[in-house]
Amino acid sequence: MDDGRIGFRIGSSLLPLRLENVVFAAGERRIIDGVSFDVHAGLRCMIVGPNGAGKSVLLRLCHGLLRPTAGTIRWNAPESPGGPRHQAMVFQRPVMLRRSALANVIYALKVAKVLPEQRKQRALEALHKVGLQALAASPARVLSGGEQQRLALARIWALKPEVLFLDEPTANLDPGATHEIEKVIDAMHAGGTKIVMVTHNLGQARRLGDEILFLHRGRLIERTPAARFFRHPQSAEAARFLEGELPW
């Protein structure tokens, strides 16, 4: 995997993750413009900001789907190239293979080099956790949007990742389905998985977030505990954003 991560393995934990002066440019335009922060285990991070702030790109840089133009992204103990991954990502639109729901989870376990005899059991457990056990044999692509997103979470839960990035996982879902997804995210957090999530939905950020990273025009403007962010944002931009004056 081309994720440009360099570092030394200290202990076995991926975290903390450290970004230093990370820049990502598309041609002349700097989509991410010198961002630095650390991510430690524990708190649920919500990345918010107006439309075009670079939230999704930042998430992809952290996850290794994009390489920074400049700066470093360093994990405490990087994953070995080609080896199983200990971090995962949920996309706005889940991509399911043309197989059964169960087979989709088993596929992810196979890629993660889980022993064949353990895969089915672990996959079934994961489906059970997200409430999809009854649909295990259904073709994944004919499930509803909410069911597919839960399946995406089950696929990841089965992998027991240390860090989970989520890129607006409920953007296309109705409130009922959104609630189901939030329950699963909470349960995974309770199980010890670090949550780093981009969301458009401020109510969701309030419900799920422990701390808020506010991004604007490719820069990290502020990082504040969630409770304080919504009452007393520290930056003028965040205040305007919360008042709905910045484009979403």
Added chain:
Amino acid sequence: MVISRRSIGGWVLALVTLPLCAQGRFITVASTTSTEQWGLFAYLLPIYEQEARVKVRVVALGTGQALDVARRGDADVVFVHARSAEEKFVAEGQGVKRYPVMYNDFVLIGPKSDPATIAGSKDIVAAMKKIEATHSPFVSRGDRSGTHMAELELWRASGIDLDKARGAWYRDTGQGMGPALNTAASMNAYILTDRGTWLAFKNRVDLKILVEGDKRLFNQYGVILVNPEKHPSVKKELGQQFIDWLVSPAGQKAIASYKVDAEQLFYPNASDSNA
């Protein structure tokens, strides 16, 4: 699942191995399109195969091509009709010995309207001259087949230099006898063909025999074993055994007995050392 991934391997194996099954004893004979198309082999080979318990596989090509296939060692026996080319083949050391087998004759076919007015003539040379003089359409095989070689020989005998006389009237098709006949039928052209192919040919439209019976239309067939010293893969014994049968009284009798519409097509002449 309709196609299970696991079952694909089995299908693959089953399919790939199907056509590769063993074939038993056989020889390969390179012969002419005309012999195949007349149905001579369809008649002759079952008789021989039952006697000798050997399968004979015939690859039907023009005489020139058949000799070339043999030159590459891809046939055990050649059975063709162009004596000078056959003798050259033997002289090159590609073939062991040429045996005359049988003959039939060429006929000159043309449209019933007969623009060159040659119908009923027994003089092929005069007829060829008239065709050239009137620039009546003429279809040539143009493929170095035995028939093509015989046609060129007739032009030469008529004193016509084809390189100079050649024009729009002379259609060089580069095809086998049948396709050339189809072309002639659609263009109402004259064409030289062996009698057997003509008799078996069904798409005649307006064509009919105009000139026949001239000695110079004689069409001799010969058979040659490909030289095993040059091509070690040649099945020497089985090939020679087939040749021996063709020139034996039994083989000659079988050839004589083949008829299309009660008409005898081949005249065995293995005993004629001048043939």
Added chain:
Amino acid sequence: MNSVGAAAAQALQLIVGADPKLVAIVLLSLKVSLSAVVIACMVGLPLGATIAVGRFSGRNPVIVLLNALMGLPPVVVGLAVYLLLSRAGPLGGMGLLFTPTAMVIAQAILITPIIAALSRQVVEDAWVEYREQLRSLGETKFGAAMTLLWDVRYSLVTIVLAGFGRAAAEVGAVMIVGGNIDGVTRVMTTAIALETSKGDLPLALGLGLVLLAIVLALNATAYVVKETAQRRYG
């Protein structure tokens, strides 16, 4: 022109009569062309998928070449395989010339570029959709290629049928390397060529209609299977 009518009557008679010789020719045609398709798929599908997900220098020329090879003239392929398998050729010792195997080889060479080029396109389209997800899960390039191949299997059905159609309809190559030997290497197309040269146009056309009917039946079956499966699996 009543020869089309005669051909249709001839075709009907051939099919209804189930003449054992015709049945043998049809079976050989199917065996040869299906074997060629299987081999072409074993080579062409992984090749197409690998090029689809690969990023290497010379990728674009390779794609252009592959697309161009779809137009390989059968006679040229036949000639090349003939020279290869001829006793005087490099593989002459195997004695494969004028056998069904030689025909399978020629047809496989002819349709592998078709399978590879078309599957490259289909897999590449899917790769755009799946790339981030598969990379996120830690899938390797080769693993992704194979996964995508299986995922676009319904689209591949059409591609495989196109390959089969080309193989089954082809005459130039199998004539040269098979030799059209009665009972050994005579297939539908070479039988049609033979009847045409005999001037028996109704029989030739009749055989052509039989070939068409077989290809049609195969396509219809594949279509129904594909549509049913696609509706079930999305």
